[in-house]
Amino acid sequence: xxxxxxxxxxAIAKAVAFILGGGxxxxxxxxxxxxxxxxxxxxxxxxxxxxVTMTAVTGHITTIDFPENYGWGxxxxxxxxxxxxxxxxxxxxxxxxxxxxxxxxSRSNILMIWTDCDREGEYIGYEIMExxxxxxxxxxxETTQRAHFSHLxxxxxxxxxxxxxxxxxxxxxxxxxxxELDLRTGSSFTRLLTxxxxxxxxxxxxxxxxGCQFPTLGFVVDRxxxxxxxxxxxxxxxxxxxKKKNDKAKGTTxxxxxxxxxxxxxxxxxxxxxxxxMDGNEATVVSLDTKPTSNWAPLPLTTxxxxxxxxxxxxxxxxxxxxxxxxxxxxxxxxxPRTETDRFPKNMDLKKLxxxxxxxxxxxxxxQMLLNDGTKFRQPREGSHDDxxxxxxxxxxxxxxxxxxxxxxxxxxxxVRRFLGCCSRDATGLRxxxxxxxxxxxxxxxxxxxxxxxxxxxxxxxxxESSKSKIPEVQAGDKxxxxxxxxxxxxxxxxxxxxxxxxxxxxxxxxxxxxxTIAEHIEKIIERxxxxxxxxxxxxxxxxxxxxxxxxxxxxxxFSQIGFDSMSLTKPFLRRNLExxxxxxxxxxxxxxxxxxxxxxxxxxxxxxxxxSSRLLADSYRTVTASNA
DNA sequence: GCAAGGTC
Numbered sequence: 001x002x003x004x005x006x007x008x009x010x011a012i013a014k015a016v017a018f019i020l021g022g023g024x025x026x027x028x029x030x031x032x033x034x035x036x037x038x039x040x041x042x043x044x045x046x047x048x049x050x051x052v053t054m055t056a057v058t059g060h061i062t063t064i065d066f067p068e069n070y071g072w073g074x075x076x077x078x079x080x081x082x083x084x085x086x087x088x089x090x091x092x093x094x095x096x097x098x099x100x101x102x103x104x105x106s107r108s109n110i111l112m113i114w115t116d117c118d119r120e121g122e123y124i125g126y127e128i129m130e131x132x133x134x135x136x137x138x139x140x141x142e143t144t145q146r147a148h149f150s151h152l153x154x155x156x157x158x159x160x161x162x163x164x165x166x167x168x169x170x171x172x173x174x175x176x177x178x179x180e181l182d183l184r185t186g187s188s189f190t191r192l193l194t195x196x197x198x199x200x201x202x203x204x205x206x207x208x209x210x211g212c213q214f215p216t217l218g219f220v221v222d223r224x225x226x227x228x229x230x231x232x233x234x235x236x237x238x239x240x241x242x243k244k245k246n247d248k249a250k251g252t253t254x255x256x257x258x259x260x261x262x263x264x265x266x267x268x269x270x271x272x273x274x275x276x277x278m279d280g281n282e283a284t285v286v287s288l289d290t291k292p293t294s295n296w297a298p299l300p301l302t303t304x305x306x307x308x309x310x311x312x313x314x315x316x317x318x319x320x321x322x323x324x325x326x327x328x329x330x331x332x333x334x335x336x337p338r339t340e341t342d343r344f345p346k347n348m349d350l351k352k353l354x355x356x357x358x359x360x361x362x363x364x365x366x367x368q369m370l371l372n373d374g375t376k377f378r379q380p381r382e383g384s385h386d387d388x389x390x391x392x393x394x395x396x397x398x399x400x401x402x403x404x405x406x407x408x409x410x411x412x413x414x415x416v417r418r419f420l421g422c423c424s425r426d427a428t429g430l431r432x433x434x435x436x437x438x439x440x441x442x443x444x445x446x447x448x449x450x451x452x453x454x455x456x457x458x459x460x461x462x463x464x465e466s467s468k469s470k471i472p473e474v475q476a477g478d479k480x481x482x483x484x485x486x487x488x489x490x491x492x493x494x495x496x497x498x499x500x501x502x503x504x505x506x507x508x509x510x511x512x513x514x515x516x517t518i519a520e521h522i523e524k525i526i527e528r529x530x531x532x533x534x535x536x537x538x539x540x541x542x543x544x545x546x547x548x549x550x551x552x553x554x555x556x557x558x559f560s561q562i563g564f565d566s567m568s569l570t571k572p573f574l575r576r577n578l579e580x581x582x583x584x585x586x587x588x589x590x591x592x593x594x595x596x597x598x599x600x601x602x603x604x605x606x607x608x609x610x611x612x613s614s615r616l617l618a619d620s621y622r623t624v625t626a627s628n629a
Numbered sequence: 630g631c632a633a634g635g636t637c
Contacts, residue, residue, distance in 0.1 A: 008635075060634065063634085072631070116635090178633075182632045183633085186631060188631085191631060208630095208631060208632080213632080338636090514633090514634075
């Protein structure tokens with residue numbers, strides 16, 4: 001028997017081939033430089049001893065598009081909702097990748113799919129099957145084998161090879177649905193908007209709509225509007241500072257009002273005067289509690305967390321972070337950088353990975369200490385996300401970094417420190433909370449004493465320090481002397497403009513884009529001139545913030561004026577709804593035709609309304625540009 | 630000249 005195995009990316013093909021082949025693997029070149037065919041023998045319990053060829057694709061081989069006669073300018077925009085769609089190769093390389101599969105499959109008895117175990121992976125498996133069956137009539141949905149694996153630990157991979165199933169038609173249907181809806185809605189609205197802005201304003205660039213682009217823009221505009229419409233309000237609050245009675249030592253301890261602040265000056269004044277009359281410059285200790293507290297070690301690293309952290313710590317853009325991480329992955333230094341999983345597989349050998357890091361001059365000692373002192377290592381906390389395709393991001397081999405540039409070194413070091421931090425115990429401390437009563441009011445203050453740094457010794461990006469002001473040694477019932485008791489005033493301040501890590505978090509929570517695409521959507525709305533990145537603050541607190549342009553603002557405002565009922569194109573609701581429906585397709589509770597019909601007709605209506613109300617969009621742009629002129 | 634999703 002001859003078996004053809006196909007993975008989603010070359011690195012997986014290579015790793016799986018060497019595991020299954022037990023090291024006895026011969027390598028053949030293909031027409032596409034980065035893809036190799038690996039030949040070896042393996043004894044599958046299902047098929048007996050087999051000649052195996054393992055190869056790979058690089059993601060999707062094909063994409064969908066409209067036929068020639070539905071090109072831009074050749075048809076009514078609205079006809080794209082019913083136009084036929086055809087499948088085509090994504091590019092020249094994918095044609096050769098497809099040919100490699102067709103050729104290899106023609107000489108094989110069995111096709112075995114080793115793509116990632118997620119929705120897109122299932123669909124890529126289907127694409128591979130479509131190429132494989134071209135010259136091998138025995139290959140079809142029934143005969144194609146599907147291996148399930150989520151990481152490259154040896155026994156896990158062998159188990160996957162021995163326990164194959166069929167491809168999951170439901171997951172394939174879900175992806176088909178997503179692709180078709182994205183194509184129809186994206187193309188129709190993009191052509192409508194672009195033509196409108198060209199006609200009306202001689203605006204020469206593309207004005208695109210995308211189910212992910214618009215909600216992303218919406219988040220930026222939302223924040224901008226909250227700032228623009230912000231009206232500061234005055235507030236009043238009481239604050240105290242106190243010391244132990246007869247305490248000769250210098251220094252006092254501040255305490256804050258449990259009511260926070262009041263917006264009514266008169267009420268605050270009454271309370272203040274009342275307290276002075278009742279208790280003067282003396283307050284009573286209600287309680288004093290000291291409890292152990294801890295500062296948790298980080299969770300195993302996901303793509304989104306890495307992007308948020310690198311924006312905060314190193315001021316990298318999300319795109320930049322992913323690009324650098326890919327480079328480190330392709331050089332073999334870190335594991336696959338696109339993952340949603342924040343829990344390590346149970347049987348993964350973490351100590352082996354820590355061992356590799358003991359060579360470092362900077363964190364090597366810490367790594368060694370984790371291994372030597374049995375009380376210091378701990379199995380990492382488990383987050384609640386598992387994409388079933390990739391483990392959390394972790395260092396794979398040690399490098400002292402001389403082959404890396406400055407940014408690559410920073411990211412590698414971060415991945416290592418994060419990993420070592422994950423495998424470390426939480427930091428511990430003692431939190432003392434003191435409650436005071438002054439007149440009718442209560443005030444609190446708390447202090448922290450850090451006991452053990454643990455993970456913080458290696459995860460230097462977080463800080464957790466003992467409080468500067470000490471809590472005096474008093475007991476419940478004691479009277480303390482107030483060194484000041486003031487009625488103070490302040491103003492509420494506007495929210496600050498959206499930063500990239502905040503935007504990433506919003507997209508992540510609302511299901512806009514994926515670990516692999518969030519950064520691209522942000523780049524895209526910048527490229528389209530819907531938003532710009534601007535510097536804010538200076539020195540250490542310097543950061544980049546996202547501000548809508550006139551165009552971006554006008555689009556969001558215009559669309560909200562059109563007033564679709566129950567849905568707005570610039571809100572995340574629609575995309576989230578689509579995700580819910582796709583999941584339902586995967587679970588078999590709804591059919592793909594029904595989702596296409598339901599969501600398709602929603603968009604069709606929204607399109608018709610937008611088409612009729614396109615004057616509102618134009619007016620919105622005119623208003624914004626005029627008011628800023 | 631259009632989308633979003635994979636990956637190099």
